[in-house]
Amino acid sequence: MQLDVNKGLPETLVATLVDLRRGDAAVLDRIDLPGDDARRLMELGFLPGATVVAGQSAPGGDPRVFRVDGSEFALRRETARRLKVRPTPKATR
């Protein structure tokens, strides 16, 4: 599994999908949203343990497209911020 999460940033900041740069991959840890919203995201493949790859963003950087489970979905920054990614071996050093 690819875990090269944004090496340039301190580990405390590499915690959500927002911190991924284009092409970065990370493993989703948990979804910090109310039950129904989290369930909706999970049905689309944003499941804990799934690998999420950051893709292109709209001009201006928001929303951004994420690849997960073979599909691409656009999420706004405010939503992507609530999807926490697992600290990776590299980030924890």
Next chain:
Amino acid sequence: MSECSDCRSCSTIPEPEFPQSAALPKSVALIGPPNSGKTTLFNRLTGLRQKVANFPGVTVEQHTGIAGLPDGRAARIIDLPGVYSLSPRSEDERIAHAVLTGAYPGTDKPEAILLVLDSTNLHRHLMLAAPILSLGLPTLVILNMADDLRKRGGHLDLDSLAAQLGAPVALISARRGEGMERVWEFLAGAMPIPEPAELPVLQDVPKCRQWAGRMGAHADYHPPAPPQWTRRLDSVFLHPIGGPLVFAAVVVLVFQTIFSYARPLMDGVTWLFETSGNWFASQIPWPLLRSLLEVVWVKGAGSVIVFLPQILLLYMFIGILEDSGYLARAALIADRTMARVGLQGKSFIPLLSAYACAVPAIMATRTIENKRDRFATILIAPFMTCSARLPVYLLIIAAFIPDRPFLGRFVSTQTAAMLGLYLLGFAAAVVTARILKSSILKSGRTPFLLEMPSYRWPTWKSIGLRLVDRGKIFLRRVGTVILLVTAILFVLTKLPLTNGAAPPIEDSLAGTVGRTIEPVIRPLGFNWKIGIGLITSLASRETIISSLGSIYGMDESNKAGLQQALRRDLTPGGALALLIFFAFAMQCISTIAVVRRETGGWKWPALQFAYMSVLAYTGAFLAFHIVG
């Protein structure tokens, strides 16, 4: 101009070519996630033998069609809304669940299910198979996009998947018509149903996804390589600079085509109407009946039918953009602007189509899941400059604004005035959205989720079917409501009869009504004749032109004469007031009706009508007094 996707009564009137369900051996539900190619398969199965109605009581469209089996029998196919799951949270999911379990009033419980999944994305799509298969109905699992799967090097073993799922499986390409034999065989009831190797897992999403993964693994499923063309196209369409440029070019092309290139088509329809109307009229010996035919048929129905080419062009563009997958990218690019006024990117699509007509735009808001966002979009859609305002703007601008160069040679003062009116409508929409979203329609933010499907070539068959559908609906409306309104207006200008002859127009019923409301509109610089025009423009905005034309006793085709008459009756301040009144007012019965239906009551359309009327009156009042 207006049109409407259906009327409640249509679903109760039996149409001769559309047999009732009792005569049919089978009713089969078609279900699948969004972007699985479900609609393409529905079109392939039923062709022209389909009809669109609403599910009784709600505004979700119900498509049903007849699939003719090779053995001569027929099956009734119900196309259910595209859903990611059956957990009843959104309106779409509630309906799908209720129909499949036979709990939906007025819809028979289906005897079998066609479940359409995208074979290039099997694992995620199989998660919908779990709740569907556990319903216990005979189900064919259709894996669509076989051509894409093959091209991108994916594969799977159909027999093992069928054995694992306990349901027959077909690998097809609905677009190319590949592998359809299996679907027909299933519909004919000639397919054995295997026992499942493992019962589907329902309790929670992660477990269900694991079950889907196991099913795929047993079937030796190899997912295809990522879609290279989609990545390449997205690096252009979502490029920080190139993306917005392409976006602007697409918008300009759509507008330019609808407003300029549609002109010859509109002229053709007008000519057809005038020629046929005049020929019919010349065959009629009675003058009253002859003028009724001329006014009601040529000027009434004809003035509306001329917009048919525009409507079809708009639907063609929307169809191409939607089917190709570009519309999702456009919504993504527009999301930032929409976010500033408190709306989301999905609102952009309906608002774009509101430039043609608010009615289909309001129906297109159904894709917006958040109810408050959806209502806010419905409430601002009529501010967009719809094509019914265009003739009114053209007439008044031509009468009052001299044609001089404004910005260089290409932008004249008249063009600038026209652009200004478009911007005025847009500004009103944006400000109103801002007000609504920070007050009565403030909402907790639901996550904005938009799937970016792979790009695909649209098929002419699917777009053609859509155009035939929309065209029929539009013509049906013109032939009923609009003809009727025009006929009533005609009669009102001829009554009451004095000594067996029609009265002078100011003493007719229509004239009396106009003079009654005159005190109200006098402060805006309008007289009673304009008042009658304003009242008739409630049916559709451009009616004011034909009404004023006949009230001023002039041939409507002689626009210069009408312009002179307007210059006599309106000051420049009054003309500006009239333009601003049209930019803001909600003079459209069809829009009011569709808002009532979509919001489920009179509260929102009443509020919207009051707000827009107050804005129109105040704006016109200020314009008349400041300029006048």
